[in-house]
Amino acid sequence: MRVSMDLELKDIPGQLLLVLKPISDFKGNLVTVVHHHEKRTPRGTIPVQVVFEIKADKLDDIISKFEESGVSVVSVDEKRYLEHGTVILIGHIVHTDIQDTIDKMDETGCAELVDLNLSMPKIDCPSSACLKIDAVNKEELNLVIELLKKIAVEKDLLVIEPIESELRV
Amino acid sequence: MKTIRTSIIGFGAVGQGVAKVILSKNEYLNNMGIDLRVVAIADSKTAVIDENGLDLSAVLARKLEQGSVGSENIGGTEIIKTVEHDLVVEITPTNINDGGVGLGNMIAAFEKGMDVVTSNKGPLALKYCELEEMAKNSGSQFKFEATVGGAMPIINLASETLAGNKILSMEGILNGTCNYILCRMMEENAPYDQMVAEAQELGIAETDPIYDVEGIDTACKLVILANAIFGMNATYKDVSVTGITKITPEALLLAQNNGYDIKLIGEVNGSKINVSPKLVPKDNPLAVGGTLNVASLQTDISGPITITGRGAGSIETASAILSDIISIYKD
Incomplete structure:
Protein backbone atom coordinates (compact mmCIF):
# COMPACT_ATOMS: atom_id res chain seq x y z
CA MET A 1 0.00 0.00 0.00
CA ARG A 2 0.95 3.60 -0.39
CA VAL A 3 1.46 5.70 2.76
CA SER A 4 1.70 9.46 2.99
CA MET A 5 3.08 10.88 6.30
CA ASP A 6 3.56 14.32 7.77
CA LEU A 7 6.55 14.29 10.12
CA GLU A 8 8.44 16.84 12.15
CA LEU A 9 12.23 16.64 12.53
CA LYS A 10 14.61 18.39 14.92
CA ASP A 11 16.70 21.04 13.18
CA ILE A 12 20.04 19.26 13.69
CA PRO A 13 22.15 17.30 11.19
CA GLY A 14 21.34 13.65 10.37
CA GLN A 15 17.63 13.74 11.16
CA LEU A 16 16.39 12.87 7.65
CA LEU A 17 18.37 9.64 7.79
CA LEU A 18 16.26 8.61 10.83
CA VAL A 19 13.26 8.72 8.50
CA LEU A 20 14.75 7.09 5.42
CA LYS A 21 16.60 4.23 7.09
CA PRO A 22 13.58 2.49 8.70
CA ILE A 23 11.67 2.77 5.40
CA SER A 24 14.57 1.12 3.63
CA ASP A 25 15.12 -1.48 6.39
CA PHE A 26 11.50 -2.65 6.15
CA LYS A 27 11.80 -2.85 2.35
CA GLY A 28 9.64 0.15 1.64
CA ASN A 29 9.83 1.95 -1.68
CA LEU A 30 10.25 5.70 -1.33
CA VAL A 31 8.05 7.74 -3.70
CA THR A 32 8.66 11.35 -2.61
CA VAL A 33 10.33 13.30 0.21
CA VAL A 34 9.64 17.01 0.66
CA HIS A 35 11.75 18.79 3.26
CA HIS A 36 10.22 22.16 4.25
CA HIS A 37 13.26 23.79 5.80
CA GLU A 38 11.83 27.25 5.24
CA LYS A 39 8.56 26.42 7.05
CA ARG A 40 10.02 25.92 10.52
CA THR A 41 7.23 25.32 13.09
CA PRO A 42 6.76 27.43 16.24
CA ARG A 43 8.26 24.44 18.06
CA GLY A 44 11.45 24.88 16.09
CA THR A 45 10.99 21.63 14.12
CA ILE A 46 11.15 21.12 10.36
CA PRO A 47 8.06 19.66 8.59
CA VAL A 48 8.77 16.78 6.24
CA GLN A 49 6.31 14.96 4.01
CA VAL A 50 7.17 11.44 2.84
CA VAL A 51 5.27 9.12 0.54
CA PHE A 52 6.31 5.47 0.28
CA GLU A 53 4.99 2.05 -0.62
CA ILE A 54 5.20 -0.65 2.02
CA LYS A 55 3.64 -3.97 2.95
CA ALA A 56 0.67 -3.27 5.24
CA ASP A 57 2.02 -5.31 8.17
CA LYS A 58 5.27 -3.30 8.33
CA LEU A 59 3.71 0.15 8.81
CA ASP A 60 3.39 -0.07 12.60
CA ASP A 61 7.05 -1.15 12.89
CA ILE A 62 8.15 1.89 10.92
CA ILE A 63 6.05 4.27 13.04
CA SER A 64 7.54 2.73 16.24
CA LYS A 65 11.07 3.26 14.88
CA PHE A 66 10.28 6.91 14.13
CA GLU A 67 8.94 7.47 17.63
CA GLU A 68 11.92 5.73 19.25
CA SER A 69 14.34 8.03 17.45
CA GLY A 70 12.44 11.23 18.25
CA VAL A 71 10.83 11.79 14.84
CA SER A 72 7.31 13.01 15.56
CA VAL A 73 4.57 11.60 13.41
CA VAL A 74 1.90 14.26 12.86
CA SER A 75 -0.39 12.37 10.48
CA VAL A 76 -0.53 9.10 8.56
CA ASP A 77 -2.66 8.62 5.47
CA GLU A 78 -2.73 5.12 4.05
CA LYS A 79 -3.97 4.27 0.64
CA ARG A 80 -4.33 0.56 0.48
CA TYR A 81 -5.54 0.14 -3.07
CA LEU A 82 -3.28 1.48 -5.78
CA GLU A 83 -4.72 -0.23 -8.83
CA HIS A 84 -8.15 0.23 -10.32
CA GLY A 85 -9.59 -2.13 -12.89
CA THR A 86 -12.77 -2.21 -14.94
CA VAL A 87 -14.41 -5.42 -16.11
CA ILE A 88 -17.68 -6.02 -17.97
CA LEU A 89 -19.86 -9.06 -17.31
CA ILE A 90 -22.62 -10.33 -19.60
CA GLY A 91 -25.14 -13.05 -18.77
CA HIS A 92 -27.61 -13.91 -16.04
CA ILE A 93 -25.56 -12.04 -13.49
CA VAL A 94 -28.20 -11.57 -10.79
CA HIS A 95 -29.85 -14.99 -11.05
CA THR A 96 -26.55 -16.77 -10.70
CA ASP A 97 -26.17 -15.36 -7.16
CA ILE A 98 -24.52 -11.99 -7.56
CA GLN A 99 -23.83 -11.85 -3.80
CA ASP A 100 -21.74 -15.01 -4.08
CA THR A 101 -19.79 -13.54 -7.04
CA ILE A 102 -19.01 -10.37 -5.08
CA ASP A 103 -18.14 -12.24 -1.87
CA LYS A 104 -15.68 -14.49 -3.65
CA MET A 105 -13.85 -11.47 -5.05
CA ASP A 106 -13.84 -9.57 -1.76
CA GLU A 107 -12.66 -12.68 0.14
CA THR A 108 -9.32 -12.51 -1.64
CA GLY A 109 -8.41 -9.73 0.82
CA CYS A 110 -6.14 -8.03 -1.71
CA ALA A 111 -8.86 -6.65 -3.96
CA GLU A 112 -12.48 -5.68 -3.69
CA LEU A 113 -15.43 -4.67 -5.77
CA VAL A 114 -16.01 -0.94 -5.26
CA ASP A 115 -18.63 -0.15 -7.90
CA LEU A 116 -21.24 -2.13 -9.80
CA ASN A 117 -23.35 -0.73 -12.60
CA LEU A 118 -26.03 -3.14 -13.78
CA SER A 119 -28.20 -2.97 -16.89
CA MET A 120 -31.14 -5.38 -17.15
CA PRO A 121 -33.04 -4.60 -20.34
CA LYS A 122 -35.74 -7.31 -20.21
CA ILE A 123 -36.78 -10.28 -18.11
CA ASP A 124 -35.00 -13.45 -19.33
CA CYS A 125 -32.56 -11.41 -21.44
CA PRO A 126 -28.92 -11.44 -20.42
CA SER A 127 -27.87 -8.54 -18.19
CA SER A 128 -24.70 -6.52 -18.55
CA ALA A 129 -22.68 -5.14 -15.67
CA CYS A 130 -19.67 -2.90 -15.27
CA LEU A 131 -17.53 -3.81 -12.28
CA LYS A 132 -14.88 -1.57 -10.79
CA ILE A 133 -12.26 -3.42 -8.82
CA ASP A 134 -9.64 -1.90 -6.56
CA ALA A 135 -6.54 -3.94 -5.78
CA VAL A 136 -3.34 -3.45 -3.80
CA ASN A 137 -1.23 -3.92 -6.94
CA LYS A 138 -1.37 -5.14 -10.55
CA GLU A 139 -0.54 -8.74 -9.64
CA GLU A 140 -3.54 -8.89 -7.30
CA LEU A 141 -5.74 -7.18 -9.89
CA ASN A 142 -4.75 -9.86 -12.41
CA LEU A 143 -5.42 -12.60 -9.86
CA VAL A 144 -8.89 -11.34 -9.02
CA ILE A 145 -9.77 -11.04 -12.73
CA GLU A 146 -8.58 -14.64 -13.22
CA LEU A 147 -10.78 -15.65 -10.27
CA LEU A 148 -13.74 -13.82 -11.81
CA LYS A 149 -13.15 -15.67 -15.11
CA LYS A 150 -13.22 -18.97 -13.25
CA ILE A 151 -16.48 -18.04 -11.51
CA ALA A 152 -17.86 -16.93 -14.90
CA VAL A 153 -17.22 -20.35 -16.42
CA GLU A 154 -19.25 -21.99 -13.63
CA LYS A 155 -22.07 -19.46 -13.98
CA ASP A 156 -21.98 -19.23 -17.80
CA LEU A 157 -21.13 -15.52 -17.80
CA LEU A 158 -18.93 -13.70 -20.31
CA VAL A 159 -16.09 -11.65 -18.81
CA ILE A 160 -14.69 -8.77 -20.87
CA GLU A 161 -11.40 -7.74 -19.31
CA PRO A 162 -9.03 -4.93 -20.28
CA ILE A 163 -6.42 -5.64 -22.96
CA GLU A 164 -3.16 -7.23 -21.87
CA SER A 165 -1.10 -4.05 -22.16
CA GLU A 166 -3.40 -2.40 -19.58
CA LEU A 167 -2.87 -5.19 -17.07
CA ARG A 168 0.83 -5.74 -17.68
CA VAL A 169 2.82 -5.66 -14.42
CA MET B 1 15.44 -8.77 -66.52
CA LYS B 2 14.36 -11.86 -64.64
CA THR B 3 11.34 -13.65 -66.13
CA ILE B 4 9.06 -15.20 -63.51
CA ARG B 5 6.43 -17.51 -64.90
CA THR B 6 3.51 -17.66 -62.52
CA SER B 7 0.11 -19.27 -62.13
CA ILE B 8 -2.85 -17.80 -60.29
CA ILE B 9 -4.81 -20.63 -58.74
CA GLY B 10 -8.19 -19.33 -57.61
CA PHE B 11 -9.80 -16.42 -59.42
CA GLY B 12 -12.39 -14.98 -57.04
CA ALA B 13 -12.25 -11.43 -55.73
CA VAL B 14 -8.64 -11.67 -54.51
CA GLY B 15 -7.45 -13.51 -57.65
CA GLN B 16 -8.92 -10.81 -59.86
CA GLY B 17 -7.39 -8.20 -57.56
CA VAL B 18 -3.98 -9.82 -58.08
CA ALA B 19 -4.44 -9.73 -61.88
CA LYS B 20 -5.42 -6.04 -61.73
CA VAL B 21 -2.47 -5.17 -59.50
CA ILE B 22 -0.01 -7.03 -61.78
CA LEU B 23 -1.44 -5.14 -64.77
CA SER B 24 -1.23 -1.74 -63.12
CA LYS B 25 2.23 -2.35 -61.62
CA ASN B 26 3.80 -3.93 -64.69
CA GLU B 27 6.16 -1.03 -65.33
CA TYR B 28 7.07 -0.80 -61.65
CA LEU B 29 7.96 -4.51 -61.67
CA ASN B 30 10.00 -4.10 -64.87
CA ASN B 31 11.96 -1.27 -63.26
CA MET B 32 12.83 -3.67 -60.45
CA GLY B 33 14.10 -6.15 -63.02
CA ILE B 34 11.11 -8.48 -62.72
CA ASP B 35 9.15 -9.63 -65.77
CA LEU B 36 6.12 -11.26 -64.13
CA ARG B 37 4.47 -13.46 -66.74
CA VAL B 38 1.16 -15.12 -65.78
CA VAL B 39 1.11 -18.40 -67.72
CA ALA B 40 -1.97 -20.03 -66.18
CA ILE B 41 -5.10 -18.99 -64.33
CA ALA B 42 -7.62 -21.39 -62.82
CA ASP B 43 -10.96 -20.70 -61.17
CA SER B 44 -13.15 -23.32 -59.50
CA LYS B 45 -14.39 -24.75 -62.83
CA THR B 46 -12.17 -23.72 -65.71
CA ALA B 47 -8.64 -22.68 -66.61
CA VAL B 48 -6.70 -20.78 -69.22
CA ILE B 49 -3.09 -21.49 -70.09
CA ASP B 50 -0.59 -19.72 -72.33
CA GLU B 51 3.09 -20.44 -71.80
CA ASN B 52 4.00 -17.17 -73.51
CA GLY B 53 2.01 -15.18 -70.97
CA LEU B 54 -1.72 -14.49 -70.74
CA ASP B 55 -3.45 -11.26 -71.65
CA LEU B 56 -4.71 -10.43 -68.15
CA SER B 57 -7.16 -7.76 -69.34
CA ALA B 58 -8.82 -10.28 -71.63
CA VAL B 59 -9.05 -12.90 -68.87
CA LEU B 60 -10.52 -10.35 -66.43
CA ALA B 61 -13.07 -9.27 -69.05
CA ARG B 62 -14.07 -12.84 -69.81
CA LYS B 63 -14.44 -13.64 -66.09
CA LEU B 64 -16.69 -10.59 -65.72
CA GLU B 65 -18.84 -11.42 -68.75
CA GLN B 66 -19.03 -15.18 -68.65
CA GLY B 67 -18.19 -16.02 -65.03
CA SER B 68 -15.31 -18.27 -66.06
CA VAL B 69 -11.69 -17.65 -66.99
CA GLY B 70 -11.39 -20.00 -69.96
CA SER B 71 -12.46 -23.15 -71.63
CA GLU B 72 -9.81 -25.60 -70.53
CA ASN B 73 -11.04 -28.33 -68.29
CA ILE B 74 -8.04 -28.65 -66.02
CA GLY B 75 -7.84 -28.15 -62.25
CA GLY B 76 -5.39 -25.97 -60.34
CA THR B 77 -3.43 -28.92 -58.99
CA GLU B 78 -3.04 -30.31 -62.52
CA ILE B 79 -1.71 -26.97 -63.72
CA ILE B 80 0.88 -26.93 -60.93
CA LYS B 81 1.93 -30.47 -61.82
CA THR B 82 2.02 -30.15 -65.60
CA VAL B 83 2.61 -26.54 -66.66
CA GLU B 84 6.23 -25.42 -66.43
CA HIS B 85 6.45 -22.32 -64.17
CA ASP B 86 8.25 -20.83 -61.16
CA LEU B 87 5.65 -19.33 -58.84
CA VAL B 88 2.22 -20.43 -57.66
CA VAL B 89 -0.08 -17.69 -56.36
CA GLU B 90 -2.45 -19.86 -54.31
CA ILE B 91 -5.72 -18.03 -53.54
CA THR B 92 -8.41 -20.70 -53.52
CA PRO B 93 -11.15 -20.34 -50.86
CA THR B 94 -9.89 -21.11 -47.38
CA ASN B 95 -10.94 -24.33 -45.67
CA ILE B 96 -10.23 -24.59 -41.99
CA ASN B 97 -11.39 -28.18 -41.54
CA ASP B 98 -8.97 -30.04 -43.80
CA GLY B 99 -7.09 -27.31 -45.67
CA GLY B 100 -9.15 -27.88 -48.83
CA VAL B 101 -7.65 -27.85 -52.31
CA GLY B 102 -5.22 -25.13 -51.17
CA LEU B 103 -3.26 -27.59 -49.05
CA GLY B 104 -2.93 -30.02 -51.96
CA ASN B 105 -1.87 -27.20 -54.27
CA MET B 106 0.85 -26.01 -51.91
CA ILE B 107 2.20 -29.53 -51.43
CA ALA B 108 2.19 -30.11 -55.21
CA ALA B 109 4.08 -26.85 -55.73
CA PHE B 110 6.73 -27.68 -53.13
CA GLU B 111 7.16 -31.16 -54.57
CA LYS B 112 8.16 -29.48 -57.81
CA GLY B 113 10.40 -26.95 -56.06
CA MET B 114 8.17 -24.03 -57.00
CA ASP B 115 7.73 -20.90 -54.90
CA VAL B 116 4.34 -20.22 -53.29
CA VAL B 117 2.70 -16.92 -52.34
CA THR B 118 -0.71 -17.27 -50.73
CA SER B 119 -3.58 -15.54 -48.93
CA ASN B 120 -5.13 -18.88 -47.99
CA LYS B 121 -5.20 -19.23 -44.20
CA GLY B 122 -6.65 -22.73 -43.83
CA PRO B 123 -3.61 -24.83 -44.84
CA LEU B 124 -1.28 -22.66 -42.71
CA ALA B 125 -3.52 -22.75 -39.65
CA LEU B 126 -3.60 -26.56 -39.87
CA LYS B 127 -0.16 -27.57 -41.17
CA TYR B 128 2.18 -24.62 -40.77
CA CYS B 129 5.24 -26.56 -39.66
CA GLU B 130 4.84 -29.32 -42.25
CA LEU B 131 4.50 -26.77 -45.06
CA GLU B 132 7.49 -24.73 -43.87
CA GLU B 133 9.52 -27.94 -43.67
CA MET B 134 8.51 -29.00 -47.19
CA ALA B 135 9.34 -25.57 -48.61
CA LYS B 136 12.72 -25.64 -46.91
CA ASN B 137 13.55 -29.13 -48.14
CA SER B 138 12.64 -28.32 -51.74
CA GLY B 139 14.40 -24.96 -51.72
CA SER B 140 11.09 -23.16 -52.35
CA GLN B 141 10.21 -19.70 -51.11
CA PHE B 142 6.97 -19.63 -49.11
CA LYS B 143 5.34 -16.26 -48.38
CA PHE B 144 1.95 -15.59 -46.81
CA GLU B 145 1.77 -11.96 -45.67
CA ALA B 146 -1.72 -11.73 -47.21
CA THR B 147 -3.11 -14.37 -44.83
CA VAL B 148 -3.07 -11.95 -41.87
CA GLY B 149 -4.40 -8.41 -41.81
CA GLY B 150 -4.80 -7.84 -45.57
CA ALA B 151 -2.74 -4.80 -46.54
CA MET B 152 -1.27 -4.49 -43.04
CA PRO B 153 2.33 -5.76 -43.27
CA ILE B 154 2.65 -7.51 -39.93
CA ILE B 155 4.65 -10.65 -40.72
CA ASN B 156 7.28 -8.89 -42.80
CA GLY B 311 -7.66 -5.96 -43.27
CA ALA B 312 -9.72 -7.11 -46.24
CA GLY B 313 -10.67 -6.20 -49.78
CA SER B 314 -9.43 -7.66 -53.03
CA ILE B 315 -6.94 -4.93 -54.00
CA GLU B 316 -5.62 -4.57 -50.43
CA THR B 317 -5.02 -8.32 -50.13
CA ALA B 318 -3.51 -8.33 -53.62
CA SER B 319 -1.09 -5.61 -52.48
CA ALA B 320 0.25 -7.94 -49.79
CA ILE B 321 0.63 -10.71 -52.39
CA LEU B 322 2.50 -8.34 -54.70
CA SER B 323 4.87 -7.29 -51.91
CA ASP B 324 5.61 -10.96 -51.17
CA ILE B 325 6.33 -11.61 -54.87
CA ILE B 326 8.68 -8.63 -55.05
CA SER B 327 10.46 -9.63 -51.85
CA ILE B 328 11.20 -13.08 -53.34
CA TYR B 329 12.47 -11.94 -56.73
CA LYS B 330 14.05 -8.53 -56.26
CA ASP B 331 17.82 -8.65 -56.44
Missing part, protein backbone atom coordinates in the same frame (compact mmCIF):
# COMPACT_ATOMS: atom_id res chain seq x y z
CA LEU B 157 7.39 -6.05 -40.26
CA ALA B 158 8.23 -8.46 -37.47
CA SER B 159 10.61 -10.68 -39.40
CA GLU B 160 12.45 -8.13 -41.54
CA THR B 161 11.92 -4.50 -40.61
CA LEU B 162 12.18 -5.11 -36.86
CA ALA B 163 15.21 -7.40 -37.23
CA GLY B 164 17.29 -7.34 -34.08
CA ASN B 165 14.25 -7.04 -31.86
CA LYS B 166 12.78 -9.92 -29.95
CA ILE B 167 9.00 -9.79 -30.29
CA LEU B 168 7.63 -10.40 -26.78
CA SER B 169 3.89 -10.35 -27.40
CA MET B 170 1.26 -9.24 -29.89
CA GLU B 171 -2.29 -8.03 -29.53
CA GLY B 172 -4.63 -6.63 -32.10
CA ILE B 173 -7.81 -6.63 -34.14
CA LEU B 174 -7.48 -9.07 -37.05
CA ASN B 175 -11.08 -9.28 -38.24
CA GLY B 176 -12.68 -6.24 -39.86
CA THR B 177 -16.17 -7.75 -39.89
CA CYS B 178 -16.30 -8.09 -36.10
CA ASN B 179 -14.84 -4.63 -35.67
CA TYR B 180 -17.49 -3.17 -37.94
CA ILE B 181 -20.34 -4.94 -36.11
CA LEU B 182 -19.11 -3.87 -32.64
CA CYS B 183 -18.55 -0.26 -33.75
CA ARG B 184 -22.00 -0.04 -35.26
CA MET B 185 -23.65 -1.64 -32.21
CA MET B 186 -21.98 1.03 -30.08
CA GLU B 187 -22.91 3.90 -32.42
CA GLU B 188 -26.53 2.89 -32.87
CA ASN B 189 -27.09 1.27 -29.47
CA ALA B 190 -28.48 -1.59 -31.56
CA PRO B 191 -28.59 -5.32 -30.87
CA TYR B 192 -26.09 -7.74 -32.39
CA ASP B 193 -28.49 -9.38 -34.86
CA GLN B 194 -29.51 -6.07 -36.41
CA MET B 195 -25.92 -4.99 -37.05
CA VAL B 196 -24.94 -8.38 -38.47
CA ALA B 197 -27.81 -7.96 -40.93
CA GLU B 198 -26.52 -4.49 -41.84
CA ALA B 199 -23.00 -5.82 -42.34
CA GLN B 200 -24.35 -8.59 -44.58
CA GLU B 201 -26.29 -6.09 -46.65
CA LEU B 202 -23.13 -4.05 -47.18
CA GLY B 203 -21.14 -7.14 -48.13
CA ILE B 204 -18.91 -6.77 -45.06
CA ALA B 205 -20.20 -9.97 -43.47
CA GLU B 206 -20.73 -13.30 -45.25
CA THR B 207 -24.19 -14.87 -45.62
CA ASP B 208 -23.03 -17.30 -42.96
CA PRO B 209 -20.98 -15.03 -40.68
CA ILE B 210 -20.09 -17.71 -38.12
CA TYR B 211 -16.48 -17.96 -39.25
CA ASP B 212 -15.91 -14.28 -38.45
CA VAL B 213 -18.18 -13.62 -35.47
CA GLU B 214 -17.22 -16.73 -33.50
CA GLY B 215 -13.57 -15.67 -33.66
CA ILE B 216 -12.48 -18.60 -35.88
CA ASP B 217 -10.96 -16.34 -38.54
CA THR B 218 -9.00 -14.38 -35.92
CA ALA B 219 -7.84 -17.65 -34.34
CA CYS B 220 -6.48 -18.94 -37.67
CA LYS B 221 -4.54 -15.72 -38.18
CA LEU B 222 -3.15 -15.95 -34.65
CA VAL B 223 -1.93 -19.49 -35.34
CA ILE B 224 -0.04 -18.21 -38.38
CA LEU B 225 1.48 -15.34 -36.37
CA ALA B 226 2.34 -17.61 -33.44
CA ASN B 227 4.28 -19.84 -35.84
CA ALA B 228 5.76 -17.24 -38.17
CA ILE B 229 6.69 -14.55 -35.64
CA PHE B 230 7.00 -16.36 -32.33
CA GLY B 231 8.42 -19.64 -33.61
CA MET B 232 5.76 -21.67 -31.85
CA ASN B 233 4.56 -25.01 -33.11
CA ALA B 234 0.90 -24.12 -32.78
CA THR B 235 -2.27 -25.28 -34.49
CA TYR B 236 -5.87 -24.14 -34.28
CA LYS B 237 -6.63 -26.34 -31.28
CA ASP B 238 -4.09 -24.43 -29.17
CA VAL B 239 -6.18 -21.25 -29.33
CA SER B 240 -8.85 -20.39 -26.77
CA VAL B 241 -11.64 -18.69 -28.69
CA THR B 242 -14.59 -16.54 -27.63
CA GLY B 243 -16.55 -14.64 -30.28
CA ILE B 244 -18.74 -11.56 -30.20
CA THR B 245 -22.21 -13.12 -30.48
CA LYS B 246 -23.03 -12.57 -26.79
CA ILE B 247 -22.10 -8.89 -26.70
CA THR B 248 -25.04 -6.68 -25.77
CA PRO B 249 -25.61 -3.00 -26.60
CA GLU B 250 -25.88 -2.39 -22.85
CA ALA B 251 -22.38 -3.79 -22.31
CA LEU B 252 -21.04 -1.48 -25.04
CA LEU B 253 -22.75 1.50 -23.41
CA LEU B 254 -21.36 0.63 -19.97
CA ALA B 255 -17.89 0.32 -21.50
CA GLN B 256 -18.27 3.61 -23.31
CA ASN B 257 -19.34 5.42 -20.13
CA ASN B 258 -16.11 4.25 -18.55
CA GLY B 259 -13.87 5.30 -21.43
CA TYR B 260 -13.59 1.94 -23.19
CA ASP B 261 -14.51 0.32 -26.50
CA ILE B 262 -15.21 -3.41 -26.70
CA LYS B 263 -13.13 -5.03 -29.47
CA LEU B 264 -12.51 -8.60 -30.53
CA ILE B 265 -8.83 -8.88 -29.61
CA GLY B 266 -6.44 -11.60 -30.68
CA GLU B 267 -3.30 -12.02 -28.62
CA VAL B 268 -0.16 -14.12 -28.55
CA ASN B 269 1.55 -13.80 -25.20
CA GLY B 270 4.04 -16.33 -23.87
CA SER B 271 2.50 -19.70 -24.67
CA LYS B 272 -1.02 -18.25 -24.56
CA ILE B 273 -2.94 -17.76 -27.82
CA ASN B 274 -6.29 -16.20 -27.16
CA VAL B 275 -9.21 -14.59 -29.00
CA SER B 276 -11.85 -12.80 -26.91
CA PRO B 277 -13.72 -9.53 -26.64
CA LYS B 278 -11.75 -7.10 -24.49
CA LEU B 279 -11.94 -3.58 -23.13
CA VAL B 280 -9.75 -1.18 -25.09
CA PRO B 281 -9.27 2.34 -23.67
CA LYS B 282 -10.61 4.87 -26.17
CA ASP B 283 -7.23 6.63 -26.33
CA ASN B 284 -5.31 3.38 -26.99
CA PRO B 285 -3.93 2.93 -30.55
CA LEU B 286 -5.83 -0.39 -30.75
CA ALA B 287 -9.17 1.49 -30.60
CA VAL B 288 -9.58 1.73 -34.40
CA GLY B 289 -13.04 1.99 -35.98
CA GLY B 290 -14.92 0.59 -38.96
CA THR B 291 -13.45 -2.43 -40.71
CA LEU B 292 -9.84 -1.50 -39.93
CA ASN B 293 -7.35 -3.99 -38.58
CA VAL B 294 -4.62 -3.12 -36.10
CA ALA B 295 -1.77 -4.94 -34.40
CA SER B 296 0.57 -3.92 -31.64
CA LEU B 297 3.85 -5.77 -31.21
CA GLN B 298 5.66 -5.51 -27.89
CA THR B 299 9.40 -5.64 -28.62
CA ASP B 300 12.38 -5.81 -26.29
CA ILE B 301 14.36 -2.86 -27.60
CA SER B 302 11.89 -0.78 -29.61
CA GLY B 303 9.00 -0.98 -27.11
CA PRO B 304 5.51 -1.17 -28.56
CA ILE B 305 5.09 -0.85 -32.36
CA THR B 306 1.55 -0.49 -33.67
CA ILE B 307 0.36 -0.71 -37.28
CA THR B 308 -3.09 -0.33 -38.70
CA GLY B 309 -4.58 -0.81 -42.14
CA ARG B 310 -7.31 -2.32 -44.23
